[in-house]
Amino acid sequence: MERPGLTPERLTRAGAELADEVGFDEVTISALARRFDVKVPSLYSHLKNSQDLRIRIALFALEELADRVADAVAGRAGRDALAAFADAYREYAREHPGRYAAARLRLGPETAAASAGVRHAQMARAILRGYDLDEPAATHAVRMLGSVFHGYVSLELAGGFEHSAPAAQESWDWIVDSLDSLLRNRSTT
């Protein structure tokens, strides 16, 4: 009898793929066991429970997304950086809807503090360095950017813009443009 060689990492990765295929809410220990052709209780040697699986997928997605965003904004500044930042989020969500949903999972304070969520916040602040905002405006702006991007992406994923003109891409460009000029207007210089 060949051992499938289960590990928390492999299970997490497979869980992320499963999430993209069937939706994060549909990620279940049972489905994961089926995918590895293994009985359900076998997974409990590697995962505490199904919430543990969800959290692992969330942390994995946060890391992966942070890497992508970091890569996208590297070497850019100002409007360019803002657009790269925004597009990185949107593209990740479109490519990996299940992982994106996972990244929105509510984490406990300790878990959140140890997650790549911290990098996300740092990168958002870095983007804003190009706009010369002082506190508390910079914090407000970070929150606004997070809200717009997350809100737009989740409405788009929910199909909100599917059956109406203009295309989602056009509104996205318009919004990124608007945010750029808004932030420039709010600049202290």
Next chain:
Amino acid sequence: MERPGLTPERLTRAGAELADEVGFDEVTISALARRFDVKVPSLYSHLKNSQDLRIRIALFALEELADRVADAVAGRAGRDALAAFADAYREYAREHPGRYAAARLRLGPETAAASAGVRHAQMARAILRGYDLDEPAATHAVRMLGSVFHGYVSLELAGGFEHSAPAAQESWDWIVDSLDSLLRNRSTT
């Protein structure tokens, strides 16, 4: 044996209350049956299945929220209307987190078209009348407002602003203010 007098409407309302207490995802046919002190299969005379229950709660929440928003913006225009619109959403979400989550349930095209979701879109457009935007800018703006408000509220409900200064209310005011000036700048007049 007294009959509890179940109806789809009573079940929907109780489901909405349950959602606010335990979260929309935790709303279950079983929990609802317990709440009415009735056996689980009894509910199937009134509800097609658990997805049907979810959809009913979603439609109920959309109606209730639309009523609130309509009430809030009545007789207002411009910045005033924008703030009232925004606050109505945020307050509803804070007061009824489960119902708010329900209102974000993905509905089928036919169901969505027959829901109060249509009124929401109309109200957003009405707010923008005060800013003289032409198409397609008006549509872009509707999408942006929806994104910001939904994004902010869902990040706030997820606890994203809990452990950092400044208070969520301050950022909210700053954002509404910023959107107002952004829209005025984009005005055609």
Next chain:
DNA sequence: GAGTTTGCCTATAACTATTAGGCAGGAGCA
């Protein structure tokens, strides 16, 4: 090569969703 550990297994129990079919009490009619 014996002993130990690891990793997947069977068995079991609880909860949820769903369907089928039964029974009793209230509504309508004589």
Next chain:
DNA sequence: TGCTCCTGCCTAATAGTTATAGGCAAACTC
């Protein structure tokens, strides 16, 4: 008042998911 019917909640049964306990054999350790 008595009969019938039908509505509304019931019991019974099946299936899927989560979770725990304990077994057994393959794979490391020395």
